[in-house]
Amino acid sequence: MTILLLGSGGREHALAWKMLQSDQCTKLFVAPGNAGTASIATNVSLDPNDFGAVKKLVLSENIQMVVVGPEDPLVNGIYDFFKNDSELNAIPVIGPSKVGAQLEGSKEFAKEFLVKHNIPTAAYDSFTKDTVEAGCRFLETLQAPYVLKADGLAAGKGVLILNDLEEAKAELRNMLLDAKFGDASSKVVIEEFLDGIELSCFVLTDGKNYKILPTAKDYKRIGEGDTGLNTGGMGAVSPVPFADAVLLEKIETRIVKPTIEGLQKDNIEYKGFVFIGLINVKGEPIVIEYNVRMGDPETEVVMPRLKSDLVEVFNAMAKQELDKIQLEIDERSATTIMIVSGGYPEDYEKGKEITGLDTIEDSLVFHAGTKLENGKVLTNGGRVLAITSYGNTFEEAIKKSYQNINKLHFDKMNYRKDIGFDL
Numbered sequence: 001m002t003i004l005l006l007g008s009g010g011r012e013h014a015l016a017w018k019m020l021q022s023d024q025c026t027k028l029f030v031a032p033g034n035a036g037t038a039s040i041a042t043n044v045s046l047d048p049n050d051f052g053a054v055k056k057l058v059l060s061e062n063i064q065m066v067v068v069g070p071e072d073p074l075v076n077g078i079y080d081f082f083k084n085d086s087e088l089n090a091i092p093v094i095g096p097s098k099v100g101a102q103l104e105g106s107k108e109f110a111k112e113f114l115v116k117h118n119i120p121t122a123a124y125d126s127f128t129k130d131t132v133e134a135g136c137r138f139l140e141t142l143q144a145p146y147v148l149k150a151d152g153l154a155a156g157k158g159v160l161i162l163n164d165l166e167e168a169k170a171e172l173r174n175m176l177l178d179a180k181f182g183d184a185s186s187k188v189v190i191e192e193f194l195d196g197i198e199l200s201c202f203v204l205t206d207g208k209n210y211k212i213l214p215t216a217k218d219y220k221r222i223g224e225g226d227t228g229l230n231t232g233g234m235g236a237v238s239p240v241p242f243a244d245a246v247l248l249e250k251i252e253t254r255i256v257k258p259t260i261e262g263l264q265k266d267n268i269e270y271k272g273f274v275f276i277g278l279i280n281v282k283g284e285p286i287v288i289e290y291n292v293r294m295g296d297p298e299t300e301v302v303m304p305r306l307k308s309d310l311v312e313v314f315n316a317m318a319k320q321e322l323d324k325i326q327l328e329i330d331e332r333s334a335t336t337i338m339i340v341s342g343g344y345p346e347d348y349e350k351g352k353e354i355t356g357l358d359t360i361e362d363s364l365v366f367h368a369g370t371k372l373e374n375g376k377v378l379t380n381g382g383r384v385l386a387i388t389s390y391g392n393t394f395e396e397a398i399k400k401s402y403q404n405i406n407k408l409h410f411d412k413m414n415y416r417k418d419i420g421f422d423l
Contacts, residue, residue: 001311002027002062005041006048006078007069008034010338010368010386011296015069015310016041017366018303022311029061035377036367048073051081055088065314068095068272071293075105075153079269092318096292097269103290107151107189110290117262119255121287124191126151129176136169138190145193148172152184159230161193196281197422198288199240200298201251203260203274204313209322210260210274211313212252214305214329215240216298217423222345224418231345232383235337235419237394238301242280242423251278251285259290271317300366300386301334335397336388337405337419341369342412344382352379352410363404364388379410394420 001024005016013036019025020040031054033043046053049072058066066082068074077098082088095101102109107126114121127135139146146168150158158181162168175185202213216238222228243251255276263270275291275298294302303310307328316325341348350369354377357365366388369381387404391397398420405415 001025001064002029003065003067003311004029004031004054004058004061004063005067005069006031006054006073008032009069009296010366010383011294011299012069013037013366013368014299014303014386015067015294017364018306018310019067022309024309024311024315029057029063031057034367034380035370035372036365038372048078049076051076051078054078055085058091059087064091065318066091066093067314068093069293071101071104071153071291074098074101074272074292077101092271092314094314094317095272100263100268100270100272101292103274104292105153107149107289108187111189111191113262113266114287117258117265119258119262119287120285122147122191122194124189126187126189127172127176128187132173132176135172135176135188135190139165139168139172142190142192147191147193148175149189149191150175150181150185151187151189152181154181154184158184194279194281194286194288196279196286197242198277198279199243200295201256201276201278202294202298202302203256203276204317204322205260205263205270205272205274206317206320206322207263207270208260208320210256211322211325211327212256213327214238214302215243215248216295216301218295218298219416219419222416224416225421229345231340233295233297233338234340234416235335236295236297236301237333237335237398237420237423238298238305239333240423241394247280247283247285251276255285255287271320296368297336297338297383297386300336300364300388304334304364304388304390305330305332330390332390332392333394333397334388334390335394335401335420336366336386337398337401337415338368338383339385339387339405339408339413339415340383341379341381342414344414348382349412350378350380352412353377354379354384354408354410356408359407360387360404362389363400384410384413394423
């Protein structure tokens with residue numbers, strides 16, 4: 001098969017690396033890709049949200065499957081675009097329909113879905129600029145800290161957790177009246193704060209059957225000890241050491257099953273990844289959020305632990321035959337550490353030359369924000385590289401990643417030195 005993978009981050013490099021291990025993938029295009037995907041596949045310079053350009057590429061290169069990495073094209077309806085086009089509707093798209101993608105595209109839609117299908121989640125209410133003062137009164141009924149979430153897509157940065165009531169009210173007004181996150185915060189969900197430890201559960205579904213991928217935990221804050229601003233993710237560990245058989249059983253019966261059954265009951269077409277962000281509160285799993293694609297950097301630890309042929313799995317999803325697949329998982333731990341540009345997640349510079357890539361031993365390097373220019377690999381984003389290692393324990397894996405990071409260099413390079421510290 002000739003396959004097209006949409007996206008340009010570390011997640012896409014990890015998916016490309018995994019798909020190319022399959023005998024069924026004879027040619028892989030990545031659009032737009034990065035320097036890492038350029039070394040293993042064919043990059044195509046196009047915007048994944050320009051569906052006309054995607055169609056043109058698919059028809060000219062006789063592409064037989066499209067795998068969607070990021071959330072934007074899914075929320076914008078790429079699945080429906082293919083389904084409703086007579087020239088494209090025979091080509092499977094791995095990702096949910098536009099309605100299904102609302103699980104990530106709208107925090108309010110997700111909360112309503114959770115409540116409707118009796119899936120455990122935090123108490124909440126949602127507000128617009130017309131009800132901002134009601135929102136301030138709702139905050140007064142809650143205990144600190146206060147959780148404010150922009151309803152729409154804000155690249156993982158639309159969530160504020162504040163300890164001071166007056167500051168929470170000021171930020172609510174800032175989000176709703178001053179469009180702090182643009183259109184994404186034209187509606188804001190306020191929810192009760194849950195105290196526990198977070199983890200992610202990844203599910204593959206064909207809309208009827210499901211398979212659970214290895215758990216992972218990522219680290220969102222820029223600073224050591226989980227301090228500072230939220231980022232897209234600074235590192236990840238898989239499996240999650242505290243996710244024992246009892247917790248995993250609760251996650252499957254109380255959350256995964258009712259989620260997939262809920263999609264069916266609501267007639268939502270969904271052939272793709274369901275990423276369930278959870279919090280473990282005193283041994284009870286509660287849903288914080290849904291995402292409709294794999295996480296980044298979690299993909300960089302989950303894919304290396306998947307022994308099964310990913311393209312074969314995608315084919316089974318397209319045909320609604322996921323029940324015929326047995327997933328094989330590597331028992332070892334995998335960890336990844338993100339190397340980021342100095343200044344990220346605020347202002348940072350691009351175009352810094354990266355050296356030392358050819359000296360890495362016993363770790364996988366997944367490119368995130370990189371580009372090739374005149375034979376040199378340059379930084380091209382906030383999160384630049386993910387260094388993934390295996391180990392018999394997560395500590396062993398982390399140690400390998402840090403040893404290899406010491407061989408890499410670019411100007412103002414930054415990374416967290418405490419990934420896994422809380423485990």
